[in-house]
Amino acid sequence: MIDTQTAFDRYESLRHALPSATFSPKSQTGRDLSDTAPHYDAYILDAFGVLNRGETAIEGAVERMEDLRASGKRLIVLTNAASYTRVDILAKYHRLGFDFTADEVVSSRDVAFANLPKLTDDDVWAAISAEGDDFSDAPNQATMEDLIANPDLFDTAGGFLFLSTARWKDTNTTALSQALKANPRPLVVANPDLVAPREDGLTIEPGMIAHDILAQTGTDAAFYGKPYDNAFETALARLDGIPRHRIAMVGDTLHTDVLGGAAAGIGTILITDHGLFKGFDVVPYIQKSGIQPDWIVATT
Ligand SMILES: [Mg+2]
The missing domain is CATH 3.40.50.1000 (HAD superfamily/HAD-like)
Structure with missing residues (x-):
């Protein structure tokens, strides 16, 4: 908060x-x-x-x-x-x-899904999502897998799609920055907000984390919203x-x-x-x- x-x-x-x-x-x-x-x-x-x-x-x-x-x-x-x-x-x-x-x-x-770039070689999108997200609305040819459940995706994913900070930790920010520095791949941010008002205060949202990562890596991201x-x-x-x-x-x-x-x-x-x-x-x-x-x- x-x-x-x-x-x-x-x-x-x-x-x-x-x-x-x-x-x-x-x-x-x-x-x-x-x-x-x-x-x-x-x-x-x-x-x-x-x-x-x-x-x-x-x-x-x-x-x-x-x-x-x-x-x-x-x-x-x-x-x-x-x-x-x-x-x-x-x-x-x-x-x-x-x-x-x-x-x-x-x-x-x-808006992000409608504009999602096509990855090469049927690569997988590592989705940073809330628990239980089923990606049933993802575009046809895109394969989404849950990054938090499968940390191997830091190395193997073809791109990263940031949907939610619900399960995100500071250590994940470090890991994603290192992964993108070692092997630059698309980062798509589907919520550019820095914070969101909840009943008990402001939570940190994907835009905040993404800008921290860009500052650390010098890479680029596509923001939708x-x-x-x-x-x-x-x-x-x-x-x-x-x-x-x-x-x-x-x-x-x-x-x-x-x-x-x-x-x-x-x-x-x-x-x-x-x-x-x-x-x-x-x-x-x-x-x-x-x-x-x-x-x-x-x-x-
Ligand atoms: Mg608002």
């Missing part, structure tokens, strides 16, 4: 590796998303910190989605959660009370016909949700009460980073 200041400082240190964007000079403020409704026809919603915190729905979020839908707004969930298959992730939202359809959910896992355009273009393709200025990205982080939304040319709304900035005054962070959302609202 790490704290918000440490996470923010690490994001700032990585600005060179993140998209660039232009921002509004000033944010409007509101109580919740209903205050922004006259300005937008569609919302792209982050999950952690906007819809849920871990396995709990954020209070009022289910009702807000129903109200927005009833007033004709289009909704898309855009999440960097890569530990779940499309079927599992939809089941999770339904369990929490949301009524999203499969067409309304885009995960960074889907927010704030990169591969994720936003996939989500925006589902909202064909709605002009970008009438679409807003709603999220709890400056460096993934707001930065990525602004880089994609859509509106941006920062939620402050539930995720990364819960309990913090967000203004100094906005000033320091220059990542100014169009709207700042307390809750979903």
Whole structure:
């Protein structure tokens, strides 16, 4: 677990590796998303910190989605959660009370799988995954094996696919850095987040580990998910016909949700009460980073 200041400082240190964007000079403020409704026809919603915190729905979020839908707004969930298959992730939202359809959910896992490079000689992908991940949604010709269960893959895999830090240890970071230095192979990161808000604090996510590995090895990685355009273009393709200025990205982080939304040319709304900035005054962070959302609202 790490704290918000440490996470923010690490994001700032990585600005060179993140998209660039232009921002509004000033944010409007509101109580919740209903205050922004006259300005937008569609919302792209982050999950952690906007819809849920871990396995709990954020209070009022289910009702807000129903109200927005009833007033004709289009909704898309855009999440960097890569530990779940499309079927599992939809089941999770339904369990929490949301009524999203499969067409309304885009995960960074889907984006990574859709863009996964083909390995030579039918080599195996070493997947860094949560316990029980079955990879049933992996693309046709890709063979996935669990790196934690089979450490021989550090040497023998054709590539590494980072989905989850649930079972990852510092010693694994050292081992993967050494393996990539000895024999450079593709590293695909399907969750670029550095941290994620859970019920009891911030957990370290694949983006954080991957950037540590890149710093140690001087090699490269392919990142799929927010704030990169591969994720936003996939989500925006589902909202064909709605002009970008009438679409807003709603999220709890400056460096993934707001930065990525602004880089994609859509509106941006920062939620402050539930995720990364819960309990913090967000203004100094906005000033320091220059990542100014169009709207700042307390809750979903
Ligand atoms: Mg979030």
